Amino acid sequence: MKLITRDTDYAIRALCCMAKSDNELVSVSDLCNKLRIPRPFLRKILQILNKKKILRSIKGQNGGFKLNISSRRITLFSLIVAFQGNFKFNECTFKKSVCPEIKKCKIRKKINKIERYVVKQLKNISILSLVAERG
Amino acid sequence: MKLITRDTDYAIRALCCMAKSDNELVSVSDLCNKLRIPRPFLRKILQILNKKKILRSIKGQNGGFKLNISSRRITLFSLIVAFQGNFKFNECTFKKSVCPEIKKCKIRKKINKIERYVVKQLKNISILSLVAERG
DNA sequence: TTTAAAGATACCATATTAGTATCATTTGTC
DNA sequence: GACAAATGATACTAATATGGTATCTTTAAA
Ligand code: FES
Ligand code: FES
Numbered sequence: 001m002k003l004i005t006r007d008t009d010y011a012i013r014a015l016c017c018m019a020k021s022d023n024e025l026v027s028v029s030d031l032c033n034k035l036r037i038p039r040p041f042l043r044k045i046l047q048i049l050n051k052k053k054i055l056r057s058i059k060g061q062n063g064g065f066k067l068n069i070s071s072r073r074i075t076l077f078s079l080i081v082a083f084q085g086n087f088k089f090n091e092c093t094f095k096k097s098v099c100p101e102i103k104k105c106k107i108r109k110k111i112n113k114i115e116r117y118v119v120k121q122l123k124n125i126s127i128l129s130l131v132a133e134r135g
Numbered sequence: 136m137k138l139i140t141r142d143t144d145y146a147i148r149a150l151c152c153m154a155k156s157d158n159e160l161v162s163v164s165d166l167c168n169k170l171r172i173p174r175p176f177l178r179k180i181l182q183i184l185n186k187k188k189i190l191r192s193i194k195g196q197n198g199g200f201k202l203n204i205s206s207r208r209i210t211l212f213s214l215i216v217a218f219q220g221n222f223k224f225n226e227c228t229f230k231k232s233v234c235p236e237i238k239k240c241k242i243r244k245k246i247n248k249i250e251r252y253v254v255k256q257l258k259n260i261s262i263l264s265l266v267a268e269r270g
Numbered sequence: 271t272t273t274a275a276a277g278a279t280a281c282c283a284t285a286t287t288a289g290t291a292t293c294a295t296t297t298g299t300c
Numbered sequence: 301g302a303c304a305a306a307t308g309a310t311a312c313t314a315a316t317a318t319g320g321t322a323t324c325t326t327t328a329a330a
Binding site: 163178181182192193194195196197198199200 | 276278
């Protein structure tokens with residue numbers, strides 16, 4: 001049950017890298033040399049981050065990407081949502097047909113409680129916190 | 136990032152059902168009538184639970200399944216592991232090649248901390264706790 | 271001996287994940 | 301203006317995981 005898929009993971013690394021390089025413009029080529037991520041895959045990932053307004057892109061020669069918002073405001077939660085869609089540990093297996101059998105579905109209740117905790121934690125992990133020397 | 140997949144979920148329900156029916160022998164037919172789970176799929180699931188010694192099976196006419204251990208000792212954690220393999224929120228994306236770049240891999244550290252909490256919680260949710268009237 | 275159960279295994283369909291490939295567009299440089 | 305080097309957009313593909321079926325064997329009660 002991967003919490004973080006490959007693309008999310010690469011995104012995190014790329015963003016960390018960009019945050020560390022003092023928000024200069026970086027090209028995909030530079031990044032994938034540093035991070036050893038397959039180039040076309042990384043391109044796709046950065047394009048998504050651009051659409052989500054997390055990165056800003058500049059086209060043309062000497063173009064590239066840079067952070068569009070502060071690294072403090074980019075959280076693991078938002079990245080997971082960006083690449084993996086809505087955060088949901090468990091959906092209702094049966095759509096209202098059998099659920100009532102197990103009164104008020106304790107499974108869901110308990111799982112949701114755990115989920116709320118995890119979401120809270122993930123919202124608290126920012127790119128800044130990942131590149132900071134201590135923490 | 137589903138924490139609980141369909142088979143695990145069905146297993147939970149089946150076990151809850153068996154725990155509630157005072158540990159009588161139940162056949163797959165009975166169970167899938169009650170729970171509206173596709174029969175051959177439920178069979179496969181119960182066979183797995185049998186191999187994991189969570190259920191005990193009795194072959195032949197009037198055969199079926201029953202709990203092999205106390206419902207208090209069957210945890211969500213053990214069921215997730217049984218059906219979904221080792222519990223791991225995140226694996227190392229790069230096998231030692233780039234990891235060191237991000238010192239001591241804070242991503243992993245932070246994710247693992249969350250994971251430890253979740254595992255602890257899941258070990259604390261037993262089938263008994265799911266069928267109990269209050270809790 | 272028939273029948274109704276589980277055991278074992280192989281197969282199949284769909285969805286998700288992890289990418290590639292290609293072509294169009296933009297922009298700095300000569 | 302032509303070219304090169306970058307991103308934008310989009311379609312395609314391969315591998316794996318998920319959610320099942322199908323089928324045949326074995327067991328044991330009636
Ligand atoms: S199965 Fe539907 S809410 Fe629990
Ligand atoms: S990527 Fe390998 S431990 Fe972090």
